[in-house]
Amino acid sequence: MxxxxxxxxxxxxxxxxxxxxxxxxxxxxxxxxxxxxxxxxxxxxxxxxxxxxxxxxxxxxxxxxxxxxxxxxxxxxxxxxxxxxxxxxxxxxxxxxxxxxxxxxxxxxxxxxxxxxxxxxxxxxxxxxxxxxxxxxxxxxxxxxxxxxxxxxxxxxxxxxxxxxxxxxxxxxxxxxxxxxxxxxxxxxxxxxxxxxxxxxxxxxxxxxxxxxxxxxxxxxxxxxFVAEFVGATNVFKGISTSENGIASIKIGDIIIRAHSEIEGDAYISVRPEEILISTAPLASPIRNAFPGKISDIRHCGAMIRLNIDIGVTFVVALTRQGFEEAELGIGDCVYIAFKATSVHLFPGKSTTE
Known part of the structure; x- marks a missing residue:
């Protein structure tokens, strides 16, 4: 050692x-x-x-x-x-x-x-x-x-x-x-x-x-x-968190995102693009975080396609090329995105080094 x-x-x-x-x-x-x-x-x-x-x-x-x-x-x-x-x-x-x-x-x-x-x-x-x-x-x-x-x-x-x-x-x-x-x-x-x-x-x-x-x-x-920015984490947003019974509600602009956490006050969230579901119709599954939005940009990144979805803030969603082609999505299309509370990583917003 x-x-x-x-x-x-x-x-x-x-x-x-x-x-x-x-x-x-x-x-x-x-x-x-x-x-x-x-x-x-x-x-x-x-x-x-x-x-x-x-x-x-x-x-x-x-x-x-x-x-x-x-x-x-x-x-x-x-x-x-x-x-x-x-x-x-x-x-x-x-x-x-x-x-x-x-x-x-x-x-x-x-x-x-x-x-x-x-x-x-x-x-x-x-x-x-x-x-x-x-x-x-x-x-x-x-x-x-x-x-x-x-x-x-x-x-x-x-x-x-x-x-x-x-x-x-x-x-x-x-x-x-x-x-x-x-x-x-x-x-x-x-x-x-x-x-x-x-x-x-x-x-x-x-x-x-x-x-x-x-x-x-x-x-x-x-x-x-700091770590999130340094490692290039996508979908990092700052908000205000309140928590009850281990479920945090984070207000970011006009939307509320829920996560499993007891952190309260200024906080950042991050959600990985591949953990976000996207559909042209409302998702029937009881996922805590589900929002309507509109595709504002599409980027071709080799085998993966990255879509910018405006839901009040802009989330990046990752799809395989096959999944993207099957969904027949285009800029301006209205879609729905959803992600589990367990997919939301929440960390305090007080300091960049602590």
Missing amino acids: LQIQNISKDMGEFFLDSVSLDISKGEYMVIIGPTGAGKTILLETVAGIYEPDGGSIHLDGNDITRAPPKERNITMVYQDYMLFPHLTVEENIGFGLKSKKVPSDEIHEAVQRYAEMLHIAHLLHRYPDTLSGGEQQRAAIARAMVMNPWALLLDEPLSALDSKTRENLRKELKDIHEITKTTIIHITHNFEEVFDLADRVAIMNEGKIVQVGAPDEIFRRPKNH
């Missing part, structure tokens, strides 16, 4: 504000958040590059808060590779082991293993300036992994690569994690990396961690308005 407890660090423009996070051994944790949220400082503090102003870091029960980086058995890879230009790929990957005076045959065996895992064994004789960006990043990851670290820290490792290379390296990272069971903490802005790689995801904003959970939980049930 890596336990980060109330870590604070003030570097002026960038800072950490009482960050706490527990990471299990073997977990793949992805951290996301806007630029300047404190993600890189958090990783560098865990790695020992910075000492925190307050708080503590424990690794397997041992306090490493002020331990030098070389004693932490934690390695870090940045997006810009940082390979030694005067060393071959093989020498780059084996550099850390050589500095620890590991026997040369063991170094060769370890380098070969990770080079093969990352599909660069045929490049071991080459120098970094002869490699593509993807090949250099594979070498940088191999150099970190060859040290058999307790944790591997990745700071946007795929952001500088083209889409095809990103896709391939994403798969290789997943394979490496499954094979080695190394604990990985990975910063990214790419939601595909979150869903493909993360066991859990932490969202940071203004030096704080504002939500932690499984990827699907984060995207389906954002904790607050």
Whole structure:
């Protein structure tokens, strides 16, 4: 277990504000958040590059808060590779082991293993300036992994690569994690990396961690308005909530939406587009939230069609292409939408970070 407890660090423009996070051994944790949220400082503090102003870091029960980086058995890879230009790929990957005076045959065996895992064994004789960006990043990851670290820290490792290379390296990272069971903490802005790689995801904003959970939980049930906006949640509206017997009634403009919640006062709701039913006739089922409306826009998004439905506020509804064609819907058509109270996620409107 890596336990980060109330870590604070003030570097002026960038800072950490009482960050706490527990990471299990073997977990793949992805951290996301806007630029300047404190993600890189958090990783560098865990790695020992910075000492925190307050708080503590424990690794397997041992306090490493002020331990030098070389004693932490934690390695870090940045997006810009940082390979030694005067060393071959093989020498780059084996550099850390050589500095620890590991026997040369063991170094060769370890380098070969990770080079093969990352599909660069045929490049071991080459120098970094002869490699593509993807090949250099594979070498940088191999150099970190060859040290058999307790944790591997990745700071946007795929952001500088083209889409095809990103896709391939994403798969290789997943394979490496499954094979080695190394604990990985990975910063990214790419939601595909979150869903493909993360066991859990932490969202940071203004030096704080504002939500932690499984990827699907984060995207389906954002904790607050900031998280909802950051993950691109659709159908987010602000209203006033009153609650009775566990059923909240949220007034948004001239409509009332009902949800299972005891939250009262200023609040936001979100409803996923695919959880909204649409019909050209009133729906007979006893769904708590049912409204007449009019189609104001239709967008073709690959296999899905997104319709904007004006019911006093504009809801986005998602249909499969087949369902859309069978319904024969067009702009200006009068329709009915409905969604269950359990499909409405309600969160307080007081703060963007709490």
